[in-house]
Amino acid sequence: MDDVTIEPIDLATRASAALDVQAAAFGLTPDELAVRLQIVLRHAEVPGVRAFGALHGDELVGFGYGMPNNREHWWSSVIEPYLAANGNEGWLDDAFSVTELHVHPRHQGKGLGRALITMLCGASPLPRTILSAVDRETPARGLYRSLGYQDLARRVMFPNTPLPYAVMGAPLPFPPVRSARRVRLPWRA
Template identity: 40%
Template sequence: MTGTKPTTRVTELPIRWLRDHMHEALTIYGLAMGYDAAVVAGRYGYAIQHTDRPGFRAVGAFEATPEGEQLVGFGYGYLVEPGQWWHDQVRAALDRRTAKKWLPGAFEVCELHVHPDHQSKGLGRRLLHALVADLPHPAALLSTPDADTKAFRLYHADGFIDLARGYHFPGDARPFAILGARLPLHPREPVPANS
């Protein structure tokens, strides 16, 4: 249908709003990642603490409904620094040269999740680009399950490269990939089907 507006909007989230709606956001996190309720509940305190980190930024995707708007996706991140759990895990996973090149001054895309009912509609890409738009940081880093998933393909298509593969974070049996992209993002051109 031409001329219609998308029913989902992506916008930056005030910290106060995200804190007040963290349970709602983490429900999406659990569904998107396939984690059970106990894992999601254990994440709440960490997620609230993340909102106090330097350079914190959050975005949300809202679906228009007859009752108003519903959160259907979110993302947040912050400046990665030594002493943070994720920084120190990633530092151990990378060789010295790669760590020195990528970690200083980088923005960690800590969470980026879309409710399963709203995936494959471009929301993940819209959230990612809104989250890292106009950041003063040289690079964005993230970790994602090391498997051929929609998220993994999205990150690679949008300019992220492999920094480490098959890394096991404590508390999760799945292998993860650690990816990095120079900012601003420069999505790769799609390869024509007949090439």
Template identity: 60%
Template structure:
């Protein structure tokens, strides 16, 4: 899958999306996340171990967006079938239960991280990454968490069919509240599709 900026001559910003060996490219991926999400060096160091641990989970997989020139990683997504015993599930479960949505934790594919470098945003890469990874899911639905604010990321998730399941979710290490969102699979292909 290729994405270009619409020029007719070779574009150094042309990007291809495909399977990503995230364990081999974890430092590059975390550099993308740090720029896209505003992480400190200490937060990146903590996430390095978390990502590698996640990749040992059954069914974990990743897609990357890389430049056609230079194979530079400019975006990535990874996720896995949800496991109710994992840390993320144990934190969000009470919030989902309170809203009557705790069944969403079963038989769902979790989008763990999705990030695109700011210079490559607004080109459809986030949409292509998340639809690409969920298309390969055996589960009938997908869940994720995002900052509980009106952001381009949240607008993207809504356009794909995700809806709010629980708001004002507090993760122990985060200063801002999150929202847990869920969507039935397959995800919508265009913002106009109901």
């Protein structure tokens, strides 16, 4: 995938393009996109938010963003009881939260998700990272496990979402890649 670059992006400027990627990857409806656009624009203003995009020319084909976790945010308030029930409530502190990570289906399976999450979490001074993912065996969950993520809570139910989620956490920095398959991407300065 030598024609794709991974670079920091302005989340607010690229919000619509990012949601187009998420819609393709996750099958979102126009109504869901409208709600999520407001959320992404709010997140773009949070202190410490960091976003990276996978760009094929000027087309955004993948993105990820996150921020230092804050117990007062909605996501933390939903997952806290599930984490507490498993003795993992401490993971809400001193953690970088991966808020969204998506790659367009045309570009999946090429190492872009790994490159995005590695860049996203790589500069964090925090000792760990947390995220939530649909609670079933998917390539995304396999990727997260390969980076050292472990399940902290399962069968987490978010309001207005019929699918259960898993909350996963990993220490930072991520371990070195052990696989013989490495993806080389030209990184822009």
